[in-house]
Amino acid sequence: MIKQHLFLITLSLSLFMCKTDLTTEMEVWEYPQTAKVNHVDKYHGVEVEDPYRWLEDDRSEETEAWVEAQNKVTFGFLDKIGFRSELKDRLESLMDYERISAPFKEGDFEYYSKNDGLQNHSVIYRYPVGKSEEQAEVFLDPNSFSEDATIALRGMNFTQDGKLCAYMITEGGSDWRKVIVIDAVSKDIIEDTLTNVKFSGISWLGNEGFYYSSYDVPEKGQLSGKTQYHKLYFHKLGADQKTDELIFGGEKQPNRYIGGFVTEDQNYLVISAAQNTSGNQLYVMRLNDPKRTLIQLGDDYMQNCDYVENEGDRFLLSTNIDAPNYRVVEVNLNNPSQDTWKDVIPESENVLRAGSGGGKLFGNYLVDAKTAIKQFDLQGKLERNIELPDVGSAFGFGAKRDDKELYYTFTSFTYPSTIFKYVIASGQSTLYKKSEVDFDPADYETKQIFYKSKDGTKVPMFIVMKKGIQLNGKNPTYLYAYGGFNVSLTPGFSPMRIAWLENGGVYAQPNLRGGGEYGEKWHLAGTKMNKQNVFDDFIAAGEYLIKEGYTSSDYLAIAGGSNGGLLVGATMTQRPDLAKVALPAVGVMDMLRYHTFTAGAGWSADYGTAEDSPEMFEYLRKYSPVHALKPGTAYPATMVTTADHDDRVVPAHSFKFAAKLQECHDGPNPVMIRIQTKAGHGSVSTEQQIALTADMYAFAWATMGVEPALGRKVAD
Numbered sequence: 001m002i003k004q005h006l007f008l009i010t011l012s013l014s015l016f017m018c019k020t021d022l023t024t025e026m027e028v029w030e031y032p033q034t035a036k037v038n039h040v041d042k043y044h045g046v047e048v049e050d051p052y053r054w055l056e057d058d059r060s061e062e063t064e065a066w067v068e069a070q071n072k073v074t075f076g077f078l079d080k081i082g083f084r085s086e087l088k089d090r091l092e093s094l095m096d097y098e099r100i101s102a103p104f105k106e107g108d109f110e111y112y113s114k115n116d117g118l119q120n121h122s123v124i125y126r127y128p129v130g131k132s133e134e135q136a137e138v139f140l141d142p143n144s145f146s147e148d149a150t151i152a153l154r155g156m157n158f159t160q161d162g163k164l165c166a167y168m169i170t171e172g173g174s175d176w177r178k179v180i181v182i183d184a185v186s187k188d189i190i191e192d193t194l195t196n197v198k199f200s201g202i203s204w205l206g207n208e209g210f211y212y213s214s215y216d217v218p219e220k221g222q223l224s225g226k227t228q229y230h231k232l233y234f235h236k237l238g239a240d241q242k243t244d245e246l247i248f249g250g251e252k253q254p255n256r257y258i259g260g261f262v263t264e265d266q267n268y269l270v271i272s273a274a275q276n277t278s279g280n281q282l283y284v285m286r287l288n289d290p291k292r293t294l295i296q297l298g299d300d301y302m303q304n305c306d307y308v309e310n311e312g313d314r315f316l317l318s319t320n321i322d323a324p325n326y327r328v329v330e331v332n333l334n335n336p337s338q339d340t341w342k343d344v345i346p347e348s349e350n351v352l353r354a355g356s357g358g359g360k361l362f363g364n365y366l367v368d369a370k371t372a373i374k375q376f377d378l379q380g381k382l383e384r385n386i387e388l389p390d391v392g393s394a395f396g397f398g399a400k401r402d403d404k405e406l407y408y409t410f411t412s413f414t415y416p417s418t419i420f421k422y423v424i425a426s427g428q429s430t431l432y433k434k435s436e437v438d439f440d441p442a443d444y445e446t447k448q449i450f451y452k453s454k455d456g457t458k459v460p461m462f463i464v465m466k467k468g469i470q471l472n473g474k475n476p477t478y479l480y481a482y483g484g485f486n487v488s489l490t491p492g493f494s495p496m497r498i499a500w501l502e503n504g505g506v507y508a509q510p511n512l513r514g515g516g517e518y519g520e521k522w523h524l525a526g527t528k529m530n531k532q533n534v535f536d537d538f539i540a541a542g543e544y545l546i547k548e549g550y551t552s553s554d555y556l557a558i559a560g561g562s563n564g565g566l567l568v569g570a571t572m573t574q575r576p577d578l579a580k581v582a583l584p585a586v587g588v589m590d591m592l593r594y595h596t597f598t599a600g601a602g603w604s605a606d607y608g609t610a611e612d613s614p615e616m617f618e619y620l621r622k623y624s625p626v627h628a629l630k631p632g633t634a635y636p637a638t639m640v641t642t643a644d645h646d647d648r649v650v651p652a653h654s655f656k657f658a659a660k661l662q663e664c665h666d667g668p669n670p671v672m673i674r675i676q677t678k679a680g681h682g683s684v685s686t687e688q689q690i691a692l693t694a695d696m697y698a699f700a701w702a703t704m705g706v707e708p709a710l711g712r713k714v715a716d
Helices: 061-079 084-095 497-502 519-524 532-547 563-574 600-607 614-623 652-664 686-704
Strands: 005-009 026-030 040-043 046-049 104-106 109-115 123-128 137-140 151-158 164-171 176-183 194-198 203-205 209-214 231-236 245-249 257-262 268-274 281-286 294-298 305-311 314-319 327-332 342-345 351-357 360-367 370-377 382-386 393-395 405-412 415-423 428-433 444-452 458-466 477-480 506-510 556-561 581-585 637-643 671-676
Touching: 046 614, 061 652, 061 671, 061 686, 084 497, 084 686, 151 203, 194 209, 203 257, 209 257, 231 257, 245 257, 245 268, 268 305, 281 305, 294 314, 305 351, 314 351, 327 351, 342 360, 370 393, 444 532, 458 497, 458 532, 477 532, 497 506, 497 686, 506 532, 532 556, 532 563, 556 563, 556 686, 563 581, 563 614, 563 652, 581 686, 637 652, 637 686, 652 671, 671 686
Parallel strands: 477 506, 477 556, 556 581, 581 637, 637 671
Antiparallel strands: 005 026, 040 046, 104 109, 109 123, 123 137, 151 164, 164 176, 176 194, 203 209, 209 231, 231 245, 257 268, 268 281, 281 294, 305 314, 314 327, 327 342, 351 360, 360 370, 370 382, 393 405, 405 415, 415 428, 444 458, 458 506
16 A cells, blocks of 8 residues: 555644645555455456455454554644634534423423533433422433443333333443333332343333344344344343344344334334334234234335324324325224225325324424424314424424423524423413523524536535625535435534534535435435435536635535535545545445345345446446546545444444545545544443544544634634
8 A cells, every 4th residue: 555645734823714825734644554455256257356355354453453543643733723623612612502302201209401511411301290300300311321421311211100211221332222121210220121122112011021123143243233023022021131022023023123112002012123224014903812913004115104193093104105204094903904005194295204202293394494383183183283482393292192291303404402381282482591602692694596407407405604604605514414315404403513513604405315304206206216316416516505605625625414414425436526525424335245244234225236237336336436446536624534443334434545546546635534432323321422523523624624723712
């Protein structure tokens, strides 16, 4: 491997955002030597070299040494950025505000979570029903789970009487969980901890036990071994986990993702079985049926069918079967054939997500990626349009059947998450909790524009910036997107994003094809052999921002995580001239092998696999970031980010991409990788989140040659 050099520019000491002096002192850095080992795979008769295959063994001494060497270079670079410490301080001040969740009733107590500001994990509090927060006590404090804050709470569920609670923890950010069961009144642990639980909820059946899901532990190990057959178990309280009853799944019913829960009336077990991350089969079992007959409601693995509510044998389902934008249908368990289904809430021009509470249905509609809420009775009669405080995103319209009120959260790019109390009978909303963040939302504005992609498709994009900003092409712009798996990116508040905006930056968020913003047609337009549409949409977003003067290539950063990391990797290899900075996070970078790791095979409905056909193989290889890198090319300043405990998109994707990028890159821009330890597919703690964001922003600004003011007075 040819030694590559990067030049670290010592930033000038100007006290306002400006182009730094590029003639200042430079240091020469050498990337670590990455060994190339001869390895060849054959796909449909075509040989493909994979010289960095050895980096897939993320527990080997050789890989460990490589990680240490790469981090030494990366953090050596970051440590030289003069404003990085100040930036971290500013991010801490932005995060340092009280964050409280909506309360929820379980038995004799009201529960809620609260973070005082910079706590690594939110604490679960409770107070007796009828009392107030002044009488609250700590119920669970995840900050006490470990000294280094790398063990976190990941969900909890109570019995209907509120006397028992099962909660899940993650260690080091892994998707594998442990389940701990406690007496909710005394808070004492009452049985041995369940281990090796993955992609699971917890649903109690009375007080006798609960349903949960998991896989057999793969032979290659939990962090990278393939997980293929999901299983739904019933755990009887007090029994050894080894004796837990298999309810559904395994090799006889091979599905990659299985979930099960008991309906609120405790009469039915609802089971969802999926081969991919979207689409599922749906089953219902009457719990008083000694034969345990499974009644199949949805049978199409490529369509979605989800439980919303039931009145005895009358089930209400949300589905996109014969309705790409979704509808709510009524199904009778005694005659569940699809030709008997009746519309309760018909499909409309806007995508529908449905919930229930207090004997009502709530339709959460996406209108050009913005929320509109409608309330219906259980027969589908519209009762009211619920007025929201602004244009943005609302969620939380769900409650128990007998509840008289619920709490929902509203947010937008410059509207911190705010909780409202909603009276179901009257439709009255009142402010419950407002976040107090250290910024003035009146200083900022949000636009939604529509631009044309390469094939003429209109794509929406939100643009957020300070009011009065000059469109002179010199504004550092953070272009972030996802574009896959039917996921919708809607307006949402990030306190740390304010640090980018208040220093003259622009934030842009396009809603690319592959997402769910316009229903299943929009999703499918960005899958398999339509995947290039997603990259074209993203490239066109960057070109629009440049054309309209928001920024220029010298001041544009492209960013995304997971499938969005793939998006950035594909974009920077197809258009290395588009942006100055690329920030691919936990990305899917090897499109020929992604399905061989952990749960990756479940992504095949979106991506296809190299084994599907010669045409699919060639299509994947063409845009696969690891394979699309070309020697002698000047790529953007790139900081790949990943984590050593990421067992969803294994770090080998990022390792191989970074090694190949350093081999191929020919230019002055730094190309490096930041590898977080004791973290997974997302940061575990507040401290890790702040450190990662500070490093990403600092890297972007420094390589653009920009120094932020960070609250200092602007020089005359």
